Amino acid sequence: MRRKGLLAGPSYVTGFALSKFAASVIKEEKKEERKRKRHQNNEKNGDLNGTGVIEGTESCIAEKKRVIAGDGGAITDGLQEISEGNKLEIFLDVDDDPGLDASGVETEWCLPTDTLVAVRLMCEQFPKLDQSSVRPFVLRSQIYSSVSNRTTADRELEELKQQQVLRAFKLNSGKDDFAVMLTDDYLKQIECAKQWIRSKRPEEDTAVFDWFRTHVISAQTGTSIRHSQLVHLLSQAGDVKDKQISLLINSGLLVRLLADESTYWFAIPSIGSLLKSLTQGRKELTSFLSRRRYKEIIQAVLEKKRLRTSQFDMRFHIRDLLGSGHIHLVNTPVGPLIRLSND
Amino acid sequence: MWFDLKARELGAIRPERISRKVASDRLHNLELSSSKDILSVHDSGINSLQVDKTEGRYLLSGASDGSVACYDTLHASTFDPTARSYQHKHVFKVDKRVRKGHKYAVSSVQWYPVDTGLFVTGSFDTHVNVWDTNNLQVELQYDMPGRVYSVSLSQIATSHLLIAVGSADSMVRLCDIATGACTHTLVGHRDAVLAVQWSVSSEWTLYTGSCDGAIRFWDIRRAGSYKVLDQDSSQMGRRPPVPKYSPESEWPVTSRTSKKLLKKAFGDKKSGMSTPPKRVHPGMASAQNYATAHNGAVKALLPTNDGHFLVSAGADSRVKLWDVESGCDTLVNYERMRLSGNRATQLGLSPDSSLLFIPTSTAIKVYNLWTGLLLKTLGGHYDDVNCCELHPYEQEMYSGSSDRKILVWSPPPPPQIDEDREEVCPVPRRLIVNFWSHMICQTKAKGASAGAGEFSARLDVDSWSDED
Numbered sequence: 001m002r003r004k005g006l007l008a009g010p011s012y013v014t015g016f017a018l019s020k021f022a023a024s025v026i027k028e029e030k031k032e033e034r035k036r037k038r039h040q041n042n043e044k045n046g047d048l049n050g051t052g053v054i055e056g057t058e059s060c061i062a063e064k065k066r067v068i069a070g071d072g073g074a075i076t077d078g079l080q081e082i083s084e085g086n087k088l089e090i091f092l093d094v095d096d097d098p099g100l101d102a103s104g105v106e107t108e109w110c111l112p113t114d115t116l117v118a119v120r121l122m123c124e125q126f127p128k129l130d131q132s133s134v135r136p137f138v139l140r141s142q143i144y145s146s147v148s149n150r151t152t153a154d155r156e157l158e159e160l161k162q163q164q165v166l167r168a169f170k171l172n173s174g175k176d177d178f179a180v181m182l183t184d185d186y187l188k189q190i191e192c193a194k195q196w197i198r199s200k201r202p203e204e205d206t207a208v209f210d211w212f213r214t215h216v217i218s219a220q221t222g223t224s225i226r227h228s229q230l231v232h233l234l235s236q237a238g239d240v241k242d243k244q245i246s247l248l249i250n251s252g253l254l255v256r257l258l259a260d261e262s263t264y265w266f267a268i269p270s271i272g273s274l275l276k277s278l279t280q281g282r283k284e285l286t287s288f289l290s291r292r293r294y295k296e297i298i299q300a301v302l303e304k305k306r307l308r309t310s311q312f313d314m315r316f317h318i319r320d321l322l323g324s325g326h327i328h329l330v331n332t333p334v335g336p337l338i339r340l341s342n343d
Numbered sequence: 344m345w346f347d348l349k350a351r352e353l354g355a356i357r358p359e360r361i362s363r364k365v366a367s368d369r370l371h372n373l374e375l376s377s378s379k380d381i382l383s384v385h386d387s388g389i390n391s392l393q394v395d396k397t398e399g400r401y402l403l404s405g406a407s408d409g410s411v412a413c414y415d416t417l418h419a420s421t422f423d424p425t426a427r428s429y430q431h432k433h434v435f436k437v438d439k440r441v442r443k444g445h446k447y448a449v450s451s452v453q454w455y456p457v458d459t460g461l462f463v464t465g466s467f468d469t470h471v472n473v474w475d476t477n478n479l480q481v482e483l484q485y486d487m488p489g490r491v492y493s494v495s496l497s498q499i500a501t502s503h504l505l506i507a508v509g510s511a512d513s514m515v516r517l518c519d520i521a522t523g524a525c526t527h528t529l530v531g532h533r534d535a536v537l538a539v540q541w542s543v544s545s546e547w548t549l550y551t552g553s554c555d556g557a558i559r560f561w562d563i564r565r566a567g568s569y570k571v572l573d574q575d576s577s578q579m580g581r582r583p584p585v586p587k588y589s590p591e592s593e594w595p596v597t598s599r600t601s602k603k604l605l606k607k608a609f610g611d612k613k614s615g616m617s618t619p620p621k622r623v624h625p626g627m628a629s630a631q632n633y634a635t636a637h638n639g640a641v642k643a644l645l646p647t648n649d650g651h652f653l654v655s656a657g658a659d660s661r662v663k664l665w666d667v668e669s670g671c672d673t674l675v676n677y678e679r680m681r682l683s684g685n686r687a688t689q690l691g692l693s694p695d696s697s698l699l700f701i702p703t704s705t706a707i708k709v710y711n712l713w714t715g716l717l718l719k720t721l722g723g724h725y726d727d728v729n730c731c732e733l734h735p736y737e738q739e740m741y742s743g744s745s746d747r748k749i750l751v752w753s754p755p756p757p758p759q760i761d762e763d764r765e766e767v768c769p770v771p772r773r774l775i776v777n778f779w780s781h782m783i784c785q786t787k788a789k790g791a792s793a794g795a796g797e798f799s800a801r802l803d804v805d806s807w808s809d810e811d
Contacts, residue, residue: 150676151715155579158674175639175659222575260633325679341679 115156118146119166119180127313133192134271135185139278140168140178141323142316161221170223170265172255173275176324178223179268186268187213193251193269201247208244211237212253220266225254227262274311281310281317286326289340296339299329344368363695369738369754370693373709375723376753379419381431381741384412387448389743391689392732395454396498399736401434403462404743405449410438411464411474414749416734416741435479443481445470450687451494453506461520463506465491471508473520483523488512489535492687495549497541505563507549509536515551517563529561531568531630537687538643542667544650552641554685557634558655558665570670572655573634574663578671636672637661640685647696647712654699654712656682656690662701664712675715677701680708689730691740700740702728707742707752723750 112120119138126136140157147153157180160166167186171177181189194209215233216225234240248254252269284307289295303314310317318338321327330337347364350356383389385406394416395401402414412433419429439446445466455461461482465471467490473483489511496506505517505526515536517527534554542548549561559568637657645654646667653665662677680703682688691700691707698718699710707728709719726746733740740752 144676144678150678151674154674154676158577158579170638176661224575262631263633325681 113156113160114147115143115153116160116165118143118153119160119182122146122319123182123185125315127311127316129274129311132270132274132311133189134268134274135181135189137169137179137181137185137268137271139171139320139323140180141176141321142319143180144323145319164218164221167217167221167266168223169268171271171275171278173279177278179271181268183217187217189269190217190253193253197247197251205244205247207238208234208240208247209251209253211240212248224257224263224265227264230254230264277310277312278320281307281312282321282326284309285314285317285321286340289327289338294339295342296330296337298332298334299336299338302338366738367693367695367697370695370698371718372754373719373721373738373740373752374755375721376428376739376751378428378756379431379751379753380423380426380428381414381416381749381751382433383747383749384433384436385410385747388726388729388745388747389749390448390450390729391452392730392741392743392749393452393454394732394734394741395459396456396735397454397458399734401454401459402732402741402749403452403454404749405452405464405466406747407448407745408438409445409447409449409466409468410436411445411449411452411462412436413476416739435476437474437479441479441481443470443472443484445472450490450492453494453496456496456498456500463494463496465494465508465510467491469510471506471518473506483520485516485518485525487516492535492537493539495539495541497546498543500541500546502546503563507539507541507551509539509551509553511535513553515539515549515561517549527563529563529568531559531561531571532557533633534640535685537685538641538655540644540646540653542650543646543648544667550644550646550653552636552644552655554640555635556637556639556641556657556659558636558641558644558653559629560667560670568629571629571632571634572636572665572670572672574636574638574672575634576671577674578666578669579674636663636665642682642686643688643690645690645692647692648694649696652696654690654692656688656701658683658685662690662699662710675713677710677715678717686729689732691731691733693733694735700731700733702731702742704728705744707731707740721752723752724748 122138122142123136126138143153143157144150157166157168161168164183166180167183169179169181171179190209190213194206197209198206211234215237216230219233220229230245231240234245245254249256249264252267252271254264255267257263257265288305289297299318302318305314307314307317318327322329325341327338328341330339344365347356347361351358351361381402383404385404385408387407389404389406391405393403395403400415400417402416403411404414405411413435414431415434416431418431420432421430422428423430438444445464445468447467449464449466451465453463455463460476462474462476463471464474469487469489469491471485471487471491471494472481474480475482485506485508487508487510491508491510493509494506497503504520506520508516508518510516513530513532513534513536515529515532516525517529518524519526529549529551532551532553532555536551536553538550538552540550542550547563549563550558551561552558558572560570560572561568636655637659639658641655641657643654643656646652647654651667652673653667654662655665656662660680660682662680662682664673664675665671666673677699680701682701682703688702690702692698692712693700697712699712700721701708701710704727705722705724707721708717709721710717721742724742724744724746725748726744728742728744731740731742738754742750742752744750
């Protein structure tokens with residue numbers, strides 16, 4: 001959905017009401033933007049209260065709908081009769097008005113899904129890691145901690161994967177661990193890997209990275225690829241040799257499975273050290289909680305603590321464990337309380 | 344409830360709808376039964392439970408000490424006045440003292456689908472036994488190469504009588520009761536098979552789930568599995584989109600080098616580039632398809648009652664809902680549970696396929712099957728729950744656990760109304776009064792017409808004396 005139409009000027013039939021509506025939506029949007037900025041600032045200040053459930057764009061839509069309803073008096077009856085579901089869409093799909101485009105207000109705008117908002121937010125809040133070239137990624141369990149409906153989250157994630165916005169990677173750290181990374185970031189990682197290999201190998205070998213990026217990544221949205229399929233996709237670009245595929249494996253873009261030698265997993269290069277701190281951090285946090293008397297702690301107190309064994313910050317792990325169900329949140333008068341789940 | 348009855352009276356809703364609504368309300372309110380106890384005779388944990396589908400009366404249980412017992416769920420044997428509950432004792436029990444009885448844990452029990460004259464048990468002592476219920480003897484015994492994890496008999500089969508057996512061996516075996524021999528071995532899995540289920544819509548279709556994480560669909564009339572479920576192929580919601588890519592289809596080969604690589608990948612030792620690649624038998628091709636449905640062992644499979652969907656539980660703590668027709672994951676996420684260890688479990692599904700019961704550690708979690716929302720957690724066992732079984736016709740659930748107990752879960756009893764006197768009346772007094780006055784009017788009218796006033800007067804007296 002595009003928001004251009006929102007800015008339709010007075011030339012439109014219900015122009016006045018629409019512009020009023022558009023103004024309110026923009027106001028909402030700015031508010032959101034400010035909120036997000038505040039969030040980032042909070043993060044910088046070390047005030048970590050970002051683990052709560054994101055209000056989400058759905059509630060955002062609901063708010064906007066309310067705004068529409070509020071302006072209802074001015075909107076013509078015909079529009080009011082339109083069902084709730086496509087009301088917004090109709091507002092959003094109105095033709096362009098060049099006059100307002102020039103005025104400099106934001107013109108291109110897509111309504112992102114809850115999942116995408118959550119992923120982007122968490123990518124921004126990804127802990128600063130020294131001596132690691134890994135671009136920010138999100139664990140799938142972390143998404144569940146902030147999107148309230150898991151089925152919706154799964155389906156939106158799948159759609160985003162199909163649209164090449166995100167990529168998912170199977171991680172070795174647990175049976176149900178997946179990392180999610182923005183496709184742009186992953187392409188940058190491939191570029192990094194290529195630069196690293198280029199210093200050692202001749203030019204004709206490194207061409208395989210470009211082929212991989214253009215042909216394989218765009219064609220295959222899943223987490224694994226079969227050998228025959230990989231060869232087929234790469235050979236569309238040029239003559240591929242075994243050596244070049246092993247180059248991809250050496251650089252960490254592909255991982256071979258022990259159980260099935262004809263299948264590869266896609267992987268994020270040089271993520272290995274992070275996986276170790278992921279599993280150890282999880283273990284440290286759960287054992288810390290289980291050693292407390294009632295197996296619970298106030299979230300704000302917990303977030304001030306530092307983990308010895310993990311490179312990630314506390315918030316990263318809390319989100320991960322919340323999503324995987326090892327811990328759960330209980331609201332108390334003194335703020336959210338984190339309790340170890342007993343099952 | 345009363346609104347619905349009124350609407351039914353007016354003809355606003357259909358009769359089956361009200362019965363469905365009452366049944367689903369009762370299922371949503373399942374709790375630990377206060378008036379019904381099943382006295383378990385087992386000395387160790389219960390691994391498997393099944394209520395017979397013919398009468399819906401006899402509950403069969405298999406335990407870790409190798410014993411199998413049967414309980415009558417309809418008629419109580421005694422009433423315990425202190426606990427105010429009806430106690431159901433076992434009808435029979437067989438254990439290792441019976442000739443050819445199971446020595447080790449019974450992992451799976453199943454009634455013969457036609458009547459309760461036979462039942463089938465599979466055990467860790469590598470045997471599958473077919474028992475005669477009337478004389479409690481082993482009629483047939485099949486020897487398997489490894490521990491037996493799961494046995495299954497088709498509920499709808501009319502032309503075959505095959506027990507599908509999943510064991511520690513990677514091959515699934517089909518044993519024919521009619522001949523007493525093993526007729527098929529299904530090759531394709533690469534690890535022990537924990538879950539075996541016949542389809543409820545086609546008598547030839549078998550679903551199997553294995554420790555290597557694969558779920559395979561078999562048509563037993565053909566060689567090889569015809570479908571291997573892949574966790575990467577998914578669909579939104581209940582209707583499948585047009586399938587874009589099926590894992591079976593091989594990729595066309597264009598360049599020469601890739602052909603060479605392809606051969607290398609499949610281990611083809613034949614030389615000579617000009618010969619076209621040998622066409623692989625579809626059954627063999629699927630044997631080389633290593634797609635996985637779960638990242639871990641598949642612990643349980645359960646088809647929905649209409650046969651369109653299949654629920655699978657994996658050791659990766661995930662439960663997935665698969666569309667049987669397209670073989671795609673419907674991406675329903677059943678939140679937060681612990682399912683670990685390579686042990687078979689038994690899931691429960693309500694008769695209208697709306698509620699899913701999943702045993703997780705010491706509790707049973709109740710989910711909405713279509714949305715994946717957690718509705719309720721039923722806690723009552725003191726140890727790991729291994730199995731749960733829904734009554735096929737009534738709104739009742741039985742669960743077996745490692746704490747040696749079989750618990751009964753039933754809807755709460757109807758509220759009892761105490762009026763001024765101490766006596767407890769199950770039906771509201773006003774209804775009775777209405778009923779009697781209605782009867783009296785009728786008989787009076789009849790009496791007036793027939794001239795038999797004595798009878799109506801006596802009834803009148805009777806009913807009102809009862810009221811006082």
